[in-house]
Amino acid sequence: MYRYDEFDETLVKERVAQFRGQIARRLNGELTEEEFKPLRLMNGLYLQIHAYMLRVAIPYGTFNAKQMRMLAHIGRKYDKDYGHFTTRQNIQFNWIKLEDTADILEDLATVEMHAIQTSGNCIRNTTADPYAGAAVDEFEDPRIWAEVIRQWSSFHPEFSFLPRKFKIAVTGAPNDRAAVRVHDIGLTIKKNAAGETGFEVMIGGGQGRSPFIAKTISEFVPRDNLLSYLEAILRVYNMLGRRDNKYKARIKILVHEVGIEEIRRLVEAEWENLKGETSVDLPAEERDRIAAYFRAPSFETLADTDTGYEARRFEDRDFRHWVRSNVVAHRQPGYAIVNISLKPTGGIPGDISGDQMDAVADIADAYALDSEIRATLQQNLVLPHVKLSDLPAVYDKLAAAGLATGNIGLAGDIIACPGLDYCNLANARAIPIAQQISDRFADLNRQYDIGNLEIKISGCINACGHHHVGHIGILGVDRKGEEHYQLTLGGRADDAAAIGEITGPGFSADGIIDAVDNVVETYLSLRQDPAERFIDTLERVGHTPFKENLYGPKAA
Amino acid sequence: MALIKNGTQVSDQWLVAADDTPVQADIPTIVSYKRFLAERDTLVRSRAELGVKLVPGDDVSAIAADLPRLQVVALDFPKFTDGRSYSTARLLRQRYGFQGEIRATGDVLRDQYLFMKRAGFDAFQVKDGAEAQGWIEAMGELSHYYQPAADGTNAVWAERHAIAAAE
Numbered sequence A: 001m002y003r004y005d006e007f008d009e010t011l012v013k014e015r016v017a018q019f020r021g022q023i024a025r026r027l028n029g030e031l032t033e034e035e036f037k038p039l040r041l042m043n044g045l046y047l048q049i050h051a052y053m054l055r056v057a058i059p060y061g062t063f064n065a066k067q068m069r070m071l072a073h074i075g076r077k078y079d080k081d082y083g084h085f086t087t088r089q090n091i092q093f094n095w096i097k098l099e100d101t102a103d104i105l106e107d108l109a110t111v112e113m114h115a116i117q118t119s120g121n122c123i124r125n126t127t128a129d130p131y132a133g134a135a136v137d138e139f140e141d142p143r144i145w146a147e148v149i150r151q152w153s154s155f156h157p158e159f160s161f162l163p164r165k166f167k168i169a170v171t172g173a174p175n176d177r178a179a180v181r182v183h184d185i186g187l188t189i190k191k192n193a194a195g196e197t198g199f200e201v202m203i204g205g206g207q208g209r210s211p212f213i214a215k216t217i218s219e220f221v222p223r224d225n226l227l228s229y230l231e232a233i234l235r236v237y238n239m240l241g242r243r244d245n246k247y248k249a250r251i252k253i254l255v256h257e258v259g260i261e262e263i264r265r266l267v268e269a270e271w272e273n274l275k276g277e278t279s280v281d282l283p284a285e286e287r288d289r290i291a292a293y294f295r296a297p298s299f300e301t302l303a304d305t306d307t308g309y310e311a312r313r314f315e316d317r318d319f320r321h322w323v324r325s326n327v328v329a330h331r332q333p334g335y336a337i338v339n340i341s342l343k344p345t346g347g348i349p350g351d352i353s354g355d356q357m358d359a360v361a362d363i364a365d366a367y368a369l370d371s372e373i374r375a376t377l378q379q380n381l382v383l384p385h386v387k388l389s390d391l392p393a394v395y396d397k398l399a400a401a402g403l404a405t406g407n408i409g410l411a412g413d414i415i416a417c418p419g420l421d422y423c424n425l426a427n428a429r430a431i432p433i434a435q436q437i438s439d440r441f442a443d444l445n446r447q448y449d450i451g452n453l454e455i456k457i458s459g460c461i462n463a464c465g466h467h468h469v470g471h472i473g474i475l476g477v478d479r480k481g482e483e484h485y486q487l488t489l490g491g492r493a494d495d496a497a498a499i500g501e502i503t504g505p506g507f508s509a510d511g512i513i514d515a516v517d518n519v520v521e522t523y524l525s526l527r528q529d530p531a532e533r534f535i536d537t538l539e540r541v542g543h544t545p546f547k548e549n550l551y552g553p554k555a556a
Numbered sequence B: 001m002a003l004i005k006n007g008t009q010v011s012d013q014w015l016v017a018a019d020d021t022p023v024q025a026d027i028p029t030i031v032s033y034k035r036f037l038a039e040r041d042t043l044v045r046s047r048a049e050l051g052v053k054l055v056p057g058d059d060v061s062a063i064a065a066d067l068p069r070l071q072v073v074a075l076d077f078p079k080f081t082d083g084r085s086y087s088t089a090r091l092l093r094q095r096y097g098f099q100g101e102i103r104a105t106g107d108v109l110r111d112q113y114l115f116m117k118r119a120g121f122d123a124f125q126v127k128d129g130a131e132a133q134g135w136i137e138a139m140g141e142l143s144h145y146y147q148p149a150a151d152g153t154n155a156v157w158a159e160r161h162a163i164a165a166a167e
């Protein structure tokens, strides 16, 4: 993984000192809250209902055991002994004091971590495929480019006061696990006919109150021109994006209002000029320097499988089930990708205690190559490189820490935003709904029978819980002062990305749990065979049978 | 109002003229973009030293041909959260090769200083003496930059490889 050199280290430390000064000027009244707000946001510090919340970046989701232990320490010392993994490869601490923030950032800097640009109207933490470097279907590690983008976008002199926040995601595999089509810019690494590496560039995706799937602006940008192309897009957006209305300020609205053809023309013209004016495109030696950090770890030469692992799988049903849902094939023989679910039955999606963080760190040290850990877009964790022969031990240790729930990609693997429990923009609670659905589907056998099902819940139309792209999406709304929930079906964030459709009238907090159950039962009764996933059945039969079962034949 | 240039407070020689004030030959004057476009020929023929002030949304390419005749371009920040003038500054320096003063006006706060400097600004109109001091401090807050911009400083990667080459 990437390691800071003296320059990265100096910059992160200077940023902490700078922020310490900004906090001091806020505390002594030199800065008004209005002036301080964009400054603290650019360092990931939000003011929530009860306290400050600090969002720490896990750039492109890659970190290690030592960093995880530091996160545990911060949870213990400055928060209520836990942290919350988000959908954008960040971790949030919900109970932070303003006075402590600079010390926390200083602690983070000792393990090469920071909160730079995890919020604010700037280029945010760039996300990437959590299976990067391990996935069977990958043709180039997206983290090389995510790191290139991290450096380029940090403290960018032109793009730190954009009309609105700006999120970039990168994938190096045809099966999109980075949700690139619901980002402001989505990048997919590909090769052109001449065999050169470059990017398909998609822009204008996003969720929030007006969800859009990104449109392709360029089929192929050569890799060595990526940064100048990004500067061209960002400049067009900075100059033309709407600043009169916060809800229309994202690039998706600009693309929608002006049209992708015109945006493409403007970006291409800007790019032609920029190429001659700036040296922003990295020279090969810097690209190679960064790429070297992402070379494959030193894998051992192993057989395709392992007898101890096979024996345990044969004997132990729980282990077998966990392997089936949480372990994914690795490109290297004898290795596996291990997913760690942060969705225990009835739990709060993405929450993890200090002790659990330490346990994951210990397991990573003992069994994961380079002690590497990943954070996923589903609020879960991954150990990317684990030997098959170590899986039984890894499973036992995860189980002992309460981290072996075998529900990845299943009904219990729910995404939920903080909602009304924490967030001052919320209309409704999201976490308790997730907990109740999780309880309703507590029987793992039932979850295995249902198969892949993505349930996503947001507490308001800002869609932090990704409800638009949930197979089943739930949106909390306010109806005459009461929490009320809309149901959407058919959303997805993968390579066939789509926005879900609202089923009809919404439901009460209790009613929504039954409604989800109802939808699942409809699916079970209609699927051709157990291999047909919920999302495929829905596509084949359409929404009508689901609506009929929810509202009665007439309503549909 | 104080003017900071090259990290020190200097006295401001320039008059910012309202659109209906006549321009006098011996007084360096900054006029609005709208006025400059409307009275271009008269203004360019006058012997006055001239500056033009652009607000976000004004199209800098419309004055590109006249830049050699201008000593100052002032770029306004109606609110510090409106970042369009950063792009305009880079265009002035990097596309149109403007060598004169680029002055930040309006809601100019010390925490934007480094961004502005790197985008090509070299003069900053700030509120009062106390703030001018803060600005001078702010200059030293970051010592390296990840990306090249309009102020001629090297990006970190250039420093990295300069060291590697020297070793």
Ligand code: HEM
Pocket (backbone or CB within 6 Å): A046, A048, A053, A085, A086, A087, A088, A092, A164, A167, A205, A206, A207, A208, A209, A246, A247, A250, A416, A417, A418, A422, A423, A424, A425, A462, A463, A464, A465
């Ligand atoms: C509790 C404090 C939070 C606040 C005040 C907040 C605020 C917002 C707002 C206002 C938007 C809409 C922005 C727009 O569409 O222009 C948004 C979108 C989003 N937020 Fe949050 N959020 C919070 C927490 C979270 C958390 C915990 C997560 C991850 C679990 C998250 C992930 C996202 C994502 C992924 C989007 C989405 C979509 C997009 O970029 O279009 N946010 N948030």
Ligand code: SF4
Pocket (backbone or CB within 6 Å): A417, A418, A419, A420, A423, A424, A425, A426, A427, A430, A458, A459, A460, A461, A462, A463, A464, A465
């Ligand atoms: S979706 Fe709404 S309620 Fe949920 S975290 Fe985002 S802003 Fe808050």
